[in-house]
Structure formats: C-alpha cells, structure tokens
Amino acid sequence: MLSNFGNIILFTNIFLGLLIIVYSFRSLRIKNYVINKDIYQLCLLQSTFIIVSFFILITAFIISDFSLVSVYQNSHTLKPLFYKISGSWGNHEGSLLLWVIILTIFSFLFLLLNKDHPKNYRIYTLITQNILIIGFLFFILFNSNPFSVISPIPKEGLGLNPILQDPALAIHPPLLYVGFVGSSIYFSAAIASMLTNYTGKLFAKSIKNWVLISWFFQTVGILAGSIWAYYELGWGGFWFWDPVENASLLPWFVMTALLHSLIVLEKRDMFYFWVIILCILTFILSVTGTFLVRSGILNSVHSFANDPSRGVYILIFLSLLIFTSVFILFRKFKTYNYNLNVNSKETFILVNNWFMIFYLITVLLGTVYPIFTEVLTNNKVSVGPPFYNTVIIPIVVLFLFFMSVGPKVKWIKDKYRNYNNLLRILLLSILINLFILYFFKSYSLISNFIIISSIFLIISSAIDLYKYSKNKNDDASRIVSHISFGFLVLFIGLNYNFSYEKDFNLKIGEKKFFNNYSLEFKDLQLKDFQNYKSIIGEFKINNAKGNLENFLYPEIRIYENPSTLTYEASIRTGLFKDYYITMSNIDRSDYYNIKFQKKPFMMLIWVSVIFVSLGGFMRVFKSAKKNY
C-alpha cells in the first residue's frame, strides 16, 4: 500500500523533471525576461511530492510496515520512536531518497531566490539540476528502491545496527547531505554560467550564499560524525583517517578553496575559470565520495553498504558528469593574464587554494591508493594515519602562518610593512609555547611548530578582532573562522600530546592507584531497557590532591535485534578534560577489563569547529544585508 504510493510519486517526479526540462527549453526560445509561472508551479509540485514520498517512508518506519524491504532490514517494533524515524535515512535506500529531496528543494529555492539574475542563466541551472534529479531518481527506482516490497510479509524486522542508534548519528546524515548535495546547485550554476556566458562578479554573487550554506552544513555534518565516532565507537579519538571520513573531507577542502577564491571573483573579477573548476570539482568529489562509500569498493571500518551493482550505476553517472562538464569547460576555456602582485590579497587567497588542493590530493591519494595498487599490481595495502600525519602536519604549520598574514594584506598591491609587528607576535607565540613546554611536558619538534604556529594565528586574529571592535571595517565572519581554526589546531596539538591512557583489570570493590589518580570499582548493575539489556558499572575517580571526585558509568549493552554486544564508553566531559572509561567482561571471572583515558580539551575541539562553521554562517547574513 505505502509502497505503491511511494513508487507512484517517484515515477511522477521523473515525469515532472522531464516536463520541467521541456518547459525550460521552450521558455529559452521566447525572448522575454521573466520565467513562466508554469515552471515555478512544476518545481513547487516536484518539491512537494518528493517531501510527501519521504513522509511516506517515515510513516512506514513508524508503523513498522515490514512489507517494505528497507523497513524490514533496518527497523524493529521495539525500537524507540526516535530511532525508527532516523532509521529511515540511516540506510542506503533512504539516504538516497534524502539525497534527491535536497537536490529538488535546492533546485526550487535557487529558482525562487535568484530573481535578479538573467533568465537564461537560471533556466540552464534548472535544466542541469533536473538532469541530476532524474539520474538519481532512476538509480533509486531501479537499483536502490526504498519502497521495494517483500513477500511473504515478515512479522518482525531485523533492527537497526545498534552502533547507529545514537543521536549524533541520527542528525549526521541529513547535515552532511545538505553539504554534499548542496554543492550540486553551484555545479549546475557553473555549467549554466559557461553556457550563457554569465560570468564575473554577478555570477559570484549568485552562488556565494549557496557555497557558504553547503560549507557550513558540511562542516557541522563532519563534526557530528566525529562526535559519534568519539562517543560511540569507543576508540577514544575524534579522527581516524578512515576512508568514509575522508570521503566527507574531500569536498570540504574544495568548498573551502571555493569559498575563498569566490571573494576574489566577487571583488576583483578574477579567477573565473578557477572558480568554475572548483564548483565542478566539489560536486564531482561529492558523487565520488558517495561512490566510494556506497559501492563497497573500499573496505572501511564503518562502511555499511556493500553492493557492486550500485557502484556500477554511480560510476556510470559519475563518468557522464565528469565528461560533460569537462567537455563544456574545454569548449569555453580561455586563459587570462591577471598580472598578480606577489604582495596582494589575491595572491594570498591563491596560496590558500594551493594548500587546499595539496590537502585534497594527499587525502584523495591515501584514500584511493589501495584500490589502485590492488587493480594494477594485485597488492593489497592499507593506508593509515602515519601517512596522513607525516604528509599533512608539517604543511599545516606553514598554512597557519599564511592564514595569519594573508587577510591583512590589501587588494591589488600592498607595501611591505608590519614586519616588526609580525616578529613580535612570533616571539610571543614562541614564549607561550616555551611556557607550555616548561610547565607540562616535553613534546616533539613538530608539535612545537604546530603549537607556535597556531598561537601565532590566534594572536594575530585576536589583534584583528580588537581592531574590528574599534572601527568595524573588517570582516567579522572571517576573523571568527580564522581564530577558531587556530584554536582548533592548538587544542588538537595539546590533546595529542597530553592524552593519557591506562589499561587494567578490576573486580567490584577494588581500587587502583596510578599517575595521580585513584579509580574505585564500586558497583555493578543489570538493567532492562526498551530495546536492550545493560550491565552498568559504577566507578569513582579521585585525584591525589583529593579535590576531584567523579563517577563514571560504563556499560556493556546486549541488544536483541540484531543480537549484538556493544561497549558504551562512559565519558565525564569537562571544559578542559574528559575522563573516558570503557569496560569489558572477562569470561568466567569476576574481573572486568577497564580502559581509562584522560583526554584534554575534547570539548574545546568540538566548540572550535562549531565556531569555525559559525563564521561561514555569519557571512551568509552579512552578504544578505549587503545585497539589498
């Protein structure tokens, strides 16, 4: 029943997409300046329908309609309502539907909100966007249909993978998808811009907010995934260079580069084709990311979907996407001679772009390298954190220095001055670093550089902030993002160097002393929850001075559907440090294995990322004010 509704709506949407394309081409032939009302109505209908289809899927999950394969495979009657709902996009089929929803809504909004741009440019954007929509709808209908039925109807579902039952993960896919799929709109706009020769400042203005919004969501989405990995996977870290994580990072690098070079295009009418290439690259990398994650070509710790036939479809789609856009780009490409001055803001923004492309290539290489070696030499390799850390970290040091100096440089050409100032900031940063080194503990040379450079960025951005508070002629959103990025790197550096870990066995009533702390295993309880049973330990932590007392409750959860054991870390989050305990049982023994970790500044790492993304969000409002 629900399945029929869903399928009919998806088919109707393919039809609507085709209709929009036909109407659009017809409208191109008429020489006027307004877009026909019919097109608006069709787009509105398309968006409404796709949202309805999503609600149908959610309804199927809520009422546990197991005649749908996706519900049967990913839900269970005993699951809490919240996870029933989030289960609808927690699986491959549902998440693709979410993908199309965002494509459709963005397409409609772009049409609606860009009324002061030329008709042809908007129409071509709409056409490109609808080709994408139709492509994905076909994929959904014929390969990954969330409304596929199963017969006979099972009485009970298989349940959602317990490690996916987590609030951070429930919001993670929608956030990330707005980022991923949001990039489709400036891909389409870039194609339309080349086709209609609508270039330069005005083009930059029309896509700027879309870039900012998708960048903001991409950043927050990555953060949610990272928080999930920290709390749920129980590995005690926030980034593992796992292929799936990398897939979300790849478009982020290009978006960040785009964000910056767009400013140059808007202010100085330069780098037009570079911006176009970045627009195209962002979306292509988003689709590549989807391909890598969804096809199962990469084996990752948390790749949940493996099906080569999906891979073939996405790969064909990806190839078409790349070849069409490259073809158009080659036809239209012209070289310009920009006469850049070395000491100008333009150059520094270009430098930012080089860094971003460097990071992109490094991470892309590390992610796809195993596929290449396997195909070409039949060797199976895995690329791990050591590769990324050795290649990226030294470059970050340099990057942070450029990031501090760049924004202060003027457009077109600047004089060489402020040398003394920079030197003073550098000395101050080195002093602070020595202070940290002296009072806490020694760390490696490269860590010294990281901490010095991040403090350098923080201080110089703080000076900008001070100046801004006096006369508001600078860009607050930039300062917020940059200063928070400095803090982010600083906290990651400190976290890396000051983390502490200890492993031991304890039984109830025992107490263990180590490194200024004592840990007491006070109690153990068995509790029943709605969809799992839990063994909960109670631990008390004191420090040597006796001014700290904390209780932690790590759990071993026994899920029934599907039957799985998960180990829930108990984390006492503080502003400056987290205490982190995981507990696992040792069979036929009263002892439990306890892993204790002290993780400084975790909270501040999350907060820094939020502030980095907030900078982008502020800019949306700032430019909104400017435009009208």
Add this chain to the structure above:
Amino acid sequence: MQKKIIKITILLFIVFFLVVFFIGLNKNSNYDTKNLTGQKLTNISLNHFSANKLISEKDLKEKNFTLINFWASWCTPCRDEHPYLLRLKGEKNLKLLGVNFKDNKKNALNFLNDLGNPYDDMASDELGKQSVNFGIYGIPESILVNQELIIIKKFIGPLSKKDFNYIKKKVGQL
C-alpha cells in the same frame, strides 16, 4: 597544439581513474569471505612475534587444523572472544596461531599477561600488510584451515559460542 596535449592528458587521466575504479568494483568480490572458503592459502610469510624468524606454510602443517586468529590489544571485541580461544587451547588436533594486528608489542604482551595466552605460536603484523593477504579487513577475524592449508571457514567478528562449538566439533571429529 600545446593546449591540445594538455586537454588530452587531462582526459586520459580521468579515463584512467574511472577504468581503475571500474575494475576495482569487479575485483572487490575477492574480499567476499564466501569465496575464500575452500581456497588454499599460499605464500604465507608472517613475522614471528618475538623471535627473529618467519612463520611459513610449514608451521601451519604441524597439526591437523590451524586456527589463525587476528587480534590486537586495542580491539575491544577481541577481549570478548578471548575466553573461547583459551578454551580451545587444549585441543590436541588444533594449533592456534595468533596474528597481532597493527599493535604495539608492549600493549599486546600486557593484554596476554592480563587475560592469558591461548596461542601456540604468535606472529606480529605491525603495519597490517600481511593480514590483508588473508582477506582481513577488520579485526577480530579468524580463519580455520586444515593440514592442506585449505580454508574451512572464516569467522568475521568475535568468535561466538556457536563458532566455538563448530570449531570444537570439527576438530574433535578426528
């Protein structure tokens, strides 16, 4: 002319990428564990955990069956299956080979001191490279092979009670 060369290079590069992806997709079925059972392990060379020598095929033929278990001290589910391994230790037809995966030796030894050492022999794969040859893509995983080095069964994830019974029955049949 120069422009053309650049364009063709870019295109060839893209085609190369896509072709590799495409072949990669089809190759991927190698990783499927179902295809691995019944296959013969060849070219085994693993670094011994403590001694400076290699573990080769000869070492896997000492007893009628060998269970190769991939583990690490940082892996929580490995603790979960550990009791089963300890209980398998006594089986006279079964050799237990532990492969310590991407681990630090000190932590690994602490782990075994704390929980007991079930292994007859131990290899260390600090970079995780050699394990990939066994089709390992996450730990814990275990592979049961017979004396001809033919894979009888592969266990993904921690050994369960059912797996334990299966191995015990299989090994006890002789």
